[in-house]
Amino acid sequence: MLLLSQVRSLHVWGVEQKDGGLRSECLWNIMRLTLDEALAVGSQLEIAAINGTDIIPLSPTLAAQCGYSMDSDPWGNTKVFVSLLGCYVDNQADETFNLGLRFQMYGDGLSKKVQRDVTETCSYSRWASREILYFQVAISIHGFTVHLDPGGIWKMTFHTPDSKVMVLKDAHRAGYGAMTTPTRLVLRSPYNMPETYAEEVAGVPMEVFSVSTYYKQVRRLAIIVAAAACPTGGLVFTDEVITWYVPRRIPPLISSAFKILETHMGIDGQRLDKTMMAIRRYKLSITESHVVIELPVGSPDGYYKSHAPDYSYHITYTVEPMLELLWRAEDTQADTRYKVLFPITTPLMPRPPHVTEIPEQKVFNVLLGTFLHDVSLLNITFTTGVLTVTECNARGFDFQEHRFANSSKTFSLQVPFSDEVVLKHNPNPLTTVYFLPLVFGLLILPEQIPFPHPAELEASLEDVVLPTTTGFCDQDNFYISVKYGSQGDNFQIMMLHAGSWRELDTELYSLTDNNTHVSIVVPYTAPDTVFEAVQSDSIRARVDLLLLETPNMWQLNDLSLACNFPLTMTECYPNGTVTALAVKVESVRNLNPKYLTLSDQSCKPVFSNDRFAFFSFNLNSCGTTRTFFDNVMVYENEIAMHHSMGKHQSRKGLINPDYRHTVSCYYLVNDTETMAFRTRPRNSDPKADPGVGQLVVQMRLAQEVSYDIFYQTEDYPVVKYLQQPLYFEVELMRSTDPRIALVLENCWATLHEDRTTLPSWDLIVDRCENLDDRYIVFYPVVADARVHIPAHVKRFSVKMFTFTTDETVLKEQIFVHCDADLCDTTKPDGICSGQCASPLRNAKPLKPTDISQHRISSGPIILSDSSNFV
Template sequence: MMHVFECFVTWILLAVPVTGLFQSPSSKPSSHPDGGLRSECLWNIMRLTLDEALAVGSQLEIAVINGTEIIPLSPTLAAQCGYSMDSDPWGNTKVFVSLLGCYVDNQADETFNLGLRFQMYGDGLSKKIQHDVTETCSYSRWASREILCDRNYMEVSTLMVTPEVPVTMDGQKVQETWQDAIPDAVAPNSIWKMTFHTPDSKVMVLKDAHRAGYGAMTTPTRLVLRSPYNMPETYAEEVAGVPMEVFSVSTYYKQVRRLAIIVSAAACPTGGLVFTDEVITWYVPRRIPPLISSAFKILETHMGIDGQRLDKTMMAIRRYKLSITESHVVIELPVGSPDGYYKSHAPDYSYHITYTVEPMLELLWRAEDTRADTRYKVLFPITTPLMPRPPHVTESIVPEQKVFNVLLGTFLHDVSLLNITFTTGVLTVTECNARGFDFQEHRFANSSKTFSLQVPFSDEVVLKHNPNPLTTVYFLPLVFGLLILPEQIPFPHPAELEASLEDVVLPTTTGFCDQDNFYISVKYGSQGDNFQIMMLHAGSWRELDTELYSLTDNNTHVSIVVPYTAPDTVFETVQSDSIRARVDLLLLETPNMWQLNDLSLACYFPLTMTECYPNGTVTALAVKVESVRNLNPKYLTLSDQSCKPVFSNDRFAFFSFNLNSCGTTRTFFDNVMAYENEISMHHSMGKHQSRKGLINPDYRHTVSCYYLVNDTETMAFRTRPRNSDPKADPGVGQLVVQMRLAQEVSYDLFYQTEDYPVVKYLQQPLYFEVELMWSTDPRIALVLENCWATLHEDRTTLPSWDLIVKRCENLDDRYIVFHPVVADARIHIPAHVKRFSVKMFTFTTDETVLKEQIFVHCDADLCDTTKPDGICSGQCASPLWNAKPLKPTGSRRGMFISQPPPH
């Protein structure tokens, strides 16, 4: 009868849900026809294999069938009774049972019967699934002593001898009446007590030993003792540099008519491993002193995997090596052998792998003094230390495709990619493919895998910047969200992808001219309107004033119309009937201040420089050209320095004079009468030197008029004295002056009476023109004396705001601009016209904006150009730099005009 210590704690294996995608490198046995269970007899142990397909997604409970009794196996009871279990992370399970274990039906130590019940249950199962397995093994080649080292226990069985052994207790010889000292309950071949050597002695009776977790029983011919590891009565010892755990016991058991004692010992290795990246080397001491006290001879050596012996052919195929040195038995196993499996780990979110394999070493030796045989078997599961395998990111770029091609790997079969974090957020694998990112998983014959991803440069998750005008750097930061199965352990892997391409198409500029304007077209490049248009003005670049010029933008081109008289143009040369003007344009990228492109466009425009009238009047236009950049036209004079321009600005000077004045010379040749005068700058005019101290440049412009002389007449006349000097009778008449609002700076189109009131936005320019109507007298010049704005049509109402004060711009209003007037088909005498512009404004009262109409009024003076002193010195001839603006409060001198209201 077997004596065991029963425990009713369930021994449970957790099998995490897996799929066929995650097979380990070494394939486990395939499912058995009756449910994926298989049993095998391996000498003195029995192995039962449960395929993962049977346990997937469930929890597993194992129990022993002992006749009609079902006894659940707990980890404690398993170690005490000779059961062990190994399960990989995917549910492949192996159960090892010692043939001398508890609940094994032992027939004369030759035939052994065992029944086990496997029960699976879990959320994925509608009901509990049960599989009963029975196995019969035959084994009779027992050695005198057999030692079994399994993963959770040490076992030693010894052949019981029948010769009488003298027994001493407490130093005294036991007499024939020793039976009186042994309890009656102890039957023959039953264990009485046990002395544990730690190496100190500790005595326990059988019942106490069972309670302490030890296994002890007798079979028909053998004494079987079993101890879990790390028990109080076991001890550690280092043998030949290998750490071992030792279990040593003297057992007292009763035989017929005598008391027998057997000293048993088991010593199992707990270390002795050396790891490299390619090989696992396992050292086991060749001589183990706790087990061997005299000379011995090794009779057999066997190596195996998972308890199964391997022959030399299979060892060679697997590249396993078994050798014996003077001090060790050495087994070498290549890392990655198909009998083991790899597993992924992520300590501190860093990818590592391990390799697990379970070799077996079996030795048979014979002691030379007693001739007793010992069979020594060790089942030794080995897992390598964590091996770092940082994933590699490989990127390849085809410039023509403009796509990031990234390959991430290599990973084991148990790693899955869950999601990818971009700068804009997190996308699952499914969402990546739906967005157009081509994500794929690639598997290889060795069960490893990689992941590939394609992201186009044009997607918003890709960041871009330009280190220079022609190059674009594309930058893709991302984090791969990886998952280790079946444990569901997440770990990230960041990556930064970068590509540099010279793929920038710069904007281009083209232009042409007509008789009045430059027409410039800017075609956008690949980066759209990422630039500012700059115009060259007075030798320096400034941003294009969109209020001065007509701009049209259609998202691919921007078109600009620039009048040739615009402030941003320069005059290169002049001829008698034309002027050559140039506009310089620059495309500037900010904030890097890169010059993307430029354009210098020069054209000839029709312009009459000199007009000679039959009545002897001459008008001449002097132009400031680029070569005399520092010229101030208002200081130009005719040959007679008292003859000054009737109108001037910073670019033009307009002269009107009679051929019999201003130092004009006359020359006759053939039938032509030629009149000449010269417009020039006289250096003697020191008081008119430039305010910056620059010397006035040399400037000479000859004005010539040619008259055909058809005939020469001789006239005779006589004189007689006058009685009195001639007197002029005063005449009475009306001169009409009108003020109009132009639609644009060209002053070609004007608002009509029915257009008023005109609606304008704040800061939008208003272009005014004041003209003396129906006069052909070149001696009359129009001068604007004062201009102001009111809220009412009555010019005397308040509040009012001064625009022009004493012929000059209001110094408190920087938005008043005078515009030059040149002769054209409509305007024959420029001195009869004045033009100015002001940006739209509104009145405020107590910081409240008055949204009402605005009326503009002007006082105009008409003067005699032959008398250039006084008001005919020109518009703003003597600016009052420190004068305060005037407010109109009463009547004004001269003519006045009013403009209908803009609002």
């Protein structure tokens, strides 16, 4: 609104009143009323002027004509500006002004209409000769002194710059205001009227209102020419500062030299002193061509507002500075007060929300922001659906809103990886990639403008626990246990069969699944086992198992379990019959056992399959040879794949067509003597005298001094720490004759299996512990459930520090050997008198001829210390 007036006197003072959310202030030539958000939010506001007993509603057109202006921010904080020279103001000689306004509020948030009446008295007498006032859409110009009659205005000529004439009635109808006060002529024009025009001054666009008013007086006609020019631009924006340029010299208002007397800067019509400007970091300066005001973006006198064009988050900052100038023309000495209230809103500033992931084990910890206080989060869209904020917290997603001192806010959300809204996949066997797509449903208040913000969160963790496999054996089966990993049963169990992997046949093997483990029992003769080696009394079999993840075909784990199983390969019977078993071992994978023969190729297996060939023959047939050694007769034959059999099978692809397995039988040969005998009646029952046979002596290594548990053949080599003793037991096997005693003649240790190699360490010498070594201990043997004849058993221990080389304790593999004597206790002598019966070492007694000596050795024992043994 454009407001023009002519005044003479100069003086001002102001009063502030407060009434329940309403505040009124006299600010020089205007009055400002402020309505708090708490009173106006959510309601519609109507303002009426109180003119005595009349209540005049102020429509936008009437307000512009009469010097009223209203502005509200989005939250309902309302400012009403009233010119002291406005309509319906009780004007006392242009010095004292009584104003009355009625505020009426109604809406959904109010149960009934709320009405407030405000009255204010302002005093202002420091009028300049001409005053130009521009607030929002209003400019006020005051001119020179005349004697005015309230009914004297005849017509008005508007210069656009072409002339356009209107009588007062037509001017009012067009929206212009024209009135007189006791000493002044007041003219007003709304902004952007047809009779105003644009003009650029010093690079600043301005709106110009120029009018000549014809005023009737007694016997004469007076013409008052008035002009006003208000800036509509002149703004420069950066991210930190708003710069407002106003021309220093405005040609429509100044035609001669002038002098600036006062410059003031203010906010919302209120002047600011230099101290407050410094605190707010406002700057006011004058250049050769401009008056310049600088305002920092974000000053507390303005406010930020959120926007979402095209669903993209932006903000603006709005502030309403005031510039007030007072200058004096040098030719007429007339003063002009030029006041502009200029609301400024920055261009849209993009502020895309940032989604920050805060690392936390097994949880997506999301921080979304930063937003202004007028943004609210309504809901979040997950892959499974939409959840409100309340539903998120009820589900265990920790949602919080964080407010800061500058009124900004952020939102935080925690979603555990284990929830179904989190997608996951494994790029490799050990890594899990967790993926959480989100759409945050945001809302701008109070306009209720929704805008979504999508986000995609991703985290990778090496958190996969792979399944593990363990196994053991008994005399007949492999026992395999598969423990599930963190992915459950996401694998297939594969068995190696004939060199290739195939899925485990659940019908062939016994399987037990308890949701945490799978237990499998595999007979050592099963098709999926392989035979590594055979010995005379055992076979070494192996099973290979693979855990395969599908569909990626990742090998999660494997197990290769090999054990020795008891199996008699050759049996020699007293009647001269021999049975022999030939086995297809891994090293001859292409062997077909049915084509194996004995030395006589006509002697074929009596039974065969793809893994075994079983022979049964007489020692006098099939090309069996016989050899004598001392009192032993040895029969030998050979099971082999002979080249002449090639015509029966394809030899293409055979790795090694030669297969040989020697079958040996050992028989003791008796001496034959001629003797005479005669019969006579017997006086007593016949009795059996000792005959010729074999006595077996074995050496075993016990796990503890109790001698209850012993290491088995498959346990070798046995690993022992240096601080652990070795507990040995030597026993006469399969004998119940109490007349036989076992005596250890000599025991020693070597680094190799050959008992004659060096270096060697003496343990027992001449049936007694080595006197040079204090680490040998004999243990007494008593009868128990296992030992029936204590004389058949000898026990001793060796501490590891016995084995030294160059005064350094040995940490290598050793073998222990002993010479054991068996003697007849019914014929006591130096040997059968007991272990270490005579401590004299000088004279070694001669052994009787009936003494039987046996040589025995242990399996390999590895000496280690705990610091380097893994």
